[in-house]
């Protein structure tokens with residue numbers, strides 16, 4: 001009973017925090033509307049980042065656009081993120097970027113917190129680490145650390161189900177893919193995350209959406 005109640009309290013806190021951080025993409029700082037031209041080298045578009053493919057030590061994070069509320073994303077994905085939010089809003093949805101770019105330190109602190117949570121629930125150290133790693137990417141292996149993805153959540157009158165369903169149907173048109181599909185967890189090694197959208201560009205997003213492949217499978221097919 002106690003832990004159920006604690007969960008409800010935590011959930012309420014998380015929701016309140018999410019609202020406080022709420023990013024109205026339409027309310028970006030003025031300087032954010034000046035967009036950089038698309039770069040000639042687009043290697044980053046299809047860069048694979050996962051447990052087996054950590055971010056290269058010499059990877060330089062692209063210029064960030066800070067969204068109102070404190071979240072940031074790589075400037076190169078911003079125009080399409082904005083267009084996607086505009087389209088969702090014109091379909092009557094209310095949504096926010098709950099998490100964009102994260103520093104390595106932030107990713108580490110999320111991991112530490114998750115492990116501590118499981119330990120507090122009575123799991124042993126090894127178990128707690130294993131459980132935490134199913135939820136939180138190891139520092140150095142999260143797409144959030146390069147700022148080319150966004151966790152997108154519902155707010156206001158919209159429900160998560162409505163927002164996730166809209167994204168699943170439409171995000172590809174703006175170059176975003178559902179990065180961790182429900183039926184690909186054995187390949188991605190990550191739980192189903194209906195909120196996490198990765199930018200890969202319009203062409204790849206459409207191919208991935210139509211094929212039903214996850215990014216790992218799509219890239220393996222391309223190089224085969």
Ligand SMILES: [Zn+2]
Nearest residue numbers: 144150151196
């Ligand atoms: Zn995410």
